Amino acid sequence: MLPDSLRQAQRVFEGARFDVCRVDLPGHNGRTVHRDACVTSDAVVILPLLDDETVVLIRNERFAVGRTLWELPAGTIEPGEPPEDCAARELIEETGYRAARVDPLTTFYPSPGLCTEKMYAFVGRDLAHVGQHLDENERITVEVIPLDKTMDMVRDHTIGDGKTIAALLYYGRFGAPQD
Numbered sequence: 001m002l003p004d005s006l007r008q009a010q011r012v013f014e015g016a017r018f019d020v021c022r023v024d025l026p027g028h029n030g031r032t033v034h035r036d037a038c039v040t041s042d043a044v045v046i047l048p049l050l051d052d053e054t055v056v057l058i059r060n061e062r063f064a065v066g067r068t069l070w071e072l073p074a075g076t077i078e079p080g081e082p083p084e085d086c087a088a089r090e091l092i093e094e095t096g097y098r099a100a101r102v103d104p105l106t107t108f109y110p111s112p113g114l115c116t117e118k119m120y121a122f123v124g125r126d127l128a129h130v131g132q133h134l135d136e137n138e139r140i141t142v143e144v145i146p147l148d149k150t151m152d153m154v155r156d157h158t159i160g161d162g163k164t165i166a167a168l169l170y171y172g173r174f175g176a177p178q179d
Helices: 083-095 147-155 162-174
Strands: 010-014 018-026 032-040 043-051 054-062 067-071 074-076 097-108 119-129 140-146
Touching (some): 043 097, 054 147, 067 162, 074 083, 083 119, 140 147, 147 162
Parallel strands (some): 043 119
Antiparallel strands (some): 010 018, 043 054, 043 074, 054 067, 054 140, 097 119
């Protein structure tokens, strides 16, 4: 669903995973300013905890930046899919772990200056290994890391993925709402 600010926008690009819309906004001195926005589905990120001290991370090949990044599992919410169901599905697909519990952590906009995407963060607990189910284009390996080491990885820039940093630091500072 488009936010009100984009209701009168013109679609200038239609892609497989996102569209680009152009909107005219009133600027200073009566001038019109053109702005483009990436219109995309919302997404999830999940912090999978094997126990209170161990997290499951992935190494994910990202063609857009030409690097393999340390990340938490994440993915796009399908139309009509509840965010918590998407988180559970993506956790299995990308890591091979099923969570008995998927608890909400926080929500945020990863790039509100140019994108409509809202990210829902969850914590996955009581994990059982059931096997990965990667999409054809995914190149992902799974790593089990001590939670305190992930904080060092954020600090020393080993982890550079924004959604992963946001979820880890939020959990590290506030814990999950049920904690």
